[in-house]
Amino acid sequence: MKKVLLLFYLFSFTVFSQENISLKQVLSQLSKTHKIAFSYNENQIQNFNQILVDSENDLNTILINLSLQTQLVFEKIDEKNYIIRNKSSETKNICAVIYSDKTKEELPFANVYFDDKTVLTNQQGKVEIKDILNDAVISIKLIGYKTKNIPVHSFTTTCKEIFLSEEIHQLNEVVITDYLTTGLSKKKDGSIVLNPKKTGILPGVLEPDVLQSLQLIPGVQSPDETASGIHIRGSTPDQNLVVFDGMKMYHFSHYFGLISAFNPYITNNVKLFRSGTHAKYGNIVGGVLDISIDNNAPDKFSAGFGSTLTHADFFIKAPLLNNKIGLVFSARRSITDFANTITNQKYAEVAFQNSKIAEGLDQENLRITNAKNDFFYEDYYSKILVAPNEKNQLSFSYLYSLNDLNFTGENPRTQEDFRDDIVIKNKGFHTDWKLDLADKGSHKIAFAKTDFYKDYDGSRIRTRPNGNQDNVFFNKTNTVQETSAEYSFKKETKKQNHWEIGTQFSNHQLTYNFKRIRSALNDFVDDNINGKMFSYALFSEYQINTNNKWLINLGLRWQHFNGIAKNFVEPRFNINYKTTKNLNFKFSTELKHQSVSQVLDFRNDGLGGLFNHFWALADERELPVLQSFQTTIGADYQKKGWTLDLEIYHKNIDGILFLFDQNVRAQKYYSGTNSVNGLDLLIKKQWYNYNTWVSYSLSKSIYHFNNLNDGDNFNGSFDTPHNFIWSHNYNLKKVEFSLGWRFRSGIPYTVKTAELNNSNRLKIVFNDLNTERLPNYKRLDFSARYKFYFKRDKNIKGQLGFTLQNILNRRNILSRDYEIQTIVNGQGANRTEKEVLVETDKISLGFVPNISFRVYF
Structure with missing residues (x-):
């Protein structure tokens, strides 16, 4: 009977919220429902006679x-009886401090x-109000938080603490709030959105680093422990699309992958797609990581600076010309070249291991003398936003x-001199213009340019006992230049459905050069790969919302690569069905292609793996177009504090590719497939x-190459059947x-042996590929964060x-x-x-401590 009354009550008040009714009718209904x-x-x-009542139980x-609408007092006498009276003239003084119930700030x-x-x-x-009527009700409102109404008579002589709950906008799109911690949510389209400004503390993550934070999500991992080595459901890092403020990134890390190149203190939102990719994202076969910066001019000045044991940074956000123009700027530079902190030592030990650089950094290694290592990294970002009116918005970004690494050293025992010079640069520019015509839709025109440059020069000069010299010289250079333009149109149709259509153009120029000269052996390798390609794309996507139950994305993308004169049609389909308020079912399927990818180069370059991948363009001769199909x-x-998320x-x-040394194999390139369940x-x-929370992934990756392993299937190079993370967060006001x-x-x-040549x-x-497996990986991390104020104001x-x-200082083996x-x-x-x-x-x-200190104003 109670359930029937509750349903009747909810139905009645749903009707009430749709029309104006009298106060007497409301009181009659409340009396029947609550038996008062x-x-x-x-x-x-x-x-x-014009009372509005929300569907609130x-x-x-x-x-x-009701009191706010009528200015009447509804006074409770006992559990069954209430009296209604006019407000009295009695007053009191009240005091309150308003907090966020999530951050406790x-x-x-x-x-x-x-x-x-x-x-x-x-x-x-804090707020203090004098001589307020004791029968009054105060209403507390703040953008981004739910409104809270509190009767004045509930205040005492002490200052009352009031906590506001965050308001999740676009509730029809959000499926899971606080996915792992605050600042993380999951949407109906399957994307996971991270807001670094609101992200709670995560184990082992010092700063709200985008790349490190995402590795705690099921299906995302980094087998080599780097920030940039993100594998998304079996897709290697080069198969994932990383976009930073509209610029496609071909390199996005410092310290050879250990630190993200994206400054988290200016990042606005990060959207991760593990599957169900939208049609506008193209030329990629893996996941998508779309990182955005503030798109609206800041309305007030803010700034911050800070430092860790590896780098220091600062940022500013400033409104200009009556908030018509906004400026965002950030800069970061390492302290590695003048402060050899314990964290820097630990990072260097891992980044340069198995190379002469590591031997030179080892102070207990007596073989390397006169070692000198100059290494630093830096990044700069600036953005100008122009909003002359409500309809137009322009932005200009630069990254x-x-x-830069320079290493020299000597080994007097073997009479050998070493030199390694590595320079990695990444530059990007993006500009766009948005025209918002409200009901008529919005238009966007964007232009972007990305330049990636990686160069290595090395030498090994050895004097043998007979006086002859055995000199080895290395040079590797990889460049990517991409220019792109895009036009898109978006419009909301009837019943809150959305339609988007657009076109994209891009021009790629890639080069790769590998040189190795061994004077004593008369061994000379000079391998050059150059490629140019124009690509064109048309895309369209229609989003259907049905009574907040169904969300269906129907996408289609047509892609043309002129370098291989081929067209590709890519259907994208994503569906989410909300069965109840708390339960959702989802399904997605997609077909994608990629013409720019990395090749794994097994040839010896003297660096121990620091530069064993290079970007190359598909040519349909030796370098195929990658194709991916995922379902x-x-x-x-999510209910009562519980969150469960399961995807199969x-x-x-x-089209995945290996490149072997021609001295090892007669064939140079090997192309195959990777199947992941x-x-x-x-x-x-x-x-x-x-x-x-517990994050768990169960997967199996299988490679198949017709010309390798006798054509038999073998384990994928990064196959990790089990990936398990168990995390705990505790929040004690200002300490996390x-x-x-x-x-x-x-x-x-792969086990390898050696034999004598001519x-x-x-x-x-090479023996059969990937037949052995490394020991299991285990690690325990801890993080703490304390927030405070310098002044009373x-x-x-x-x-x-x-x-x-x-x-626990467990030294896991990452590769062999x-x-x-x-x-x-x-x-x-x-x-x-x-x-x-x-x-x-x-x-x-191993065991790595790190400290950060930041100031915001």
């Missing part, structure tokens, strides 16, 4: 809303309404990042100030703590962060390879040399 009685004078209520909230400049008056909370979130089905559920997928990628699961429980345990299967590797020198021979805010990565090394015995005339095959492991970060 109201005592009142008919003259008090007879004039209230909380009696106290309903009575407060004070909320300045919140609007407090009472008796047709408005006051604002100060910068400390520059640099990694995903799943469900998600199948992905097939055709997987399951991604998230289970999370949220309490008031504590939450815990996070602890996380990571476990994953070791990746496969010159009586050893050469490497709280104009200047500080933040102190602290992380302990790999607390083999190389031929020369062993020297004896000295002088008795010195002998012998070549041997050596197994070389790439070892993970």
Whole structure:
């Protein structure tokens, strides 16, 4: 019977919210539903015939809303009886401090309404009101938060603490809020959105780093522990599309992958697609990472600066010309070249391992003398926003990042001199113009240019016992130049459906040069790859919303690559069905193609793997166009602090490429397929100030190459059947703590042997590929963050962060390879040399502490 009454109550008030009814009708309905009685004078209520009642089932909230509309007092006598009277003339003084219930931070400049008056909370979130009627109700409103109504009589002589809940806009699009922590949400289209400004603390993540934060999401991982080495459901980093403020990124890390090149303190939103990619995203077969910066001119000045044990940075956001123009600028530079902190030492140990650079940095290594390592990185970003009126908006963005390394050293025992110079540059420019015509739709025209440059020069000069020199010189250069333009039109049709259509043009120019000269062996390799390609695309997508139950994205993309004179049609289909308020089912399928990808180069370059990938263009002779087909089905559920998200997928990628040394294989390039089946699961429980979650991925990656492994299937190079993360977050007002345990299967590797060549020198021979597997990976991380104010007026805010990565100091093996090394015995005339095959492991970060300090104003 209670359920029937509740349904009747909800239905009745849904009807009420759609039309104006009298106060007497409302009271009659409340009396029947809640079995209560109201005592009142008919003259008090007879004039209230235009009452609006929301579909709210909380009696106290309903009575407060009625009081706000009528200025009457609904006074509770006992559990069954209420009286209605006019407000008395009694007054009191009240005090309150307004907080965010998520961050526990004070909320300045919140609007407090009472008796047709408005006051604002100060910068400390505090408000004081004198001589306010004791029967009044105050209403607290702030953009981004739910409005809260509180009776004045509930205030005491002490200052009342009031907590506002965040308001999630576009509720019809959001499926899961606080996906892992605050600032992370999941939408109906399957995308996961991260807001670095609101992101809560995560284990092992010192700053709100975009790339490191996303690695805690099921289906996303980095087998080599780098920030940039993101694998999304079996897709390697080069198969994923990374867009930063409209610019496609071909390099997005510092310190050879360990640190993200994106400054998190200016980033607005990050949208991750593991599947169900929109039709506007093209020339990619993996996931999508779309990183955006503020698109509206800032309305007030803000700035910040800070430092970690590896770099320092600052940013400013400033309105200009009456908020018609806005400026955003950030700069960051490493301190690695003048401060050898413990974190820098740990990073260098991992980044340069298995190379002469690592030997030179090892102070206990007596073989390398006169070692000198000059290494630094920096990045700069600027954006100008122009909004002359409500309809027009223009923006201009520029990005520059640099990694520069110069190493020299000597080995007196082997009479060998070393030199390594590496320069990595990435520059980008983007501009767009948006015209918003309201009901007639919006137009956007954009232009972007990206330049990527990576160059390595190295030498190994050795004097043998007989006085002859064995000199080896290396040079590798990889460049990418991309120019693109786009036009798109968006319009909201009937019933809140959306339609988007657009066209894209891009021009790619890529070069790769590999040189290796061994003077003693008369070994000379000079490999050049040059490519140019124009591509054109048309795309269209229609989004259907049906009573907030169904969300269907129907997308179609036509792509033409003139370099290979081929057309590709790519259907994209994504559906989400909301069965109840808390439960959703989803399905997506998509076909995608990619003409620009990286090739894995196995040839020895003396760097130990620092430069073993290069970007190349498809030519349909040796370098094929990649093709991916993916289907995903799943469900998600969120209620009473519980979050469950389950997705099962199948992905097939055709055209992946290996490049072997021509001295090892007769054939140079090998093309094959990668088939991935997987399951991604998230289970999370949220309490008031504590939450815990489990992120688990079960997957299987299988390679097939007709000309490798006798044509038999073998494990994918990054196959990790199990990937498990268990994290805990605890929030104690201004202090946050996070602890996380990571476990994953070791990746496969290929055993190699050695045999003598015609010159009586050893050469490497490959056994069957990826038949062995590394030990399992385990790591425990801890993070803490404390927020504070420097002054009482709280104009200047500080933040102190602290992380302990790999607390147990477990040195996991990330990869395994083999190389031929020369062993020297004896000295002088008795010195002998012998070549041997050596197994070389790439070892993970050990125990790494790091500290950050930031100031905002």
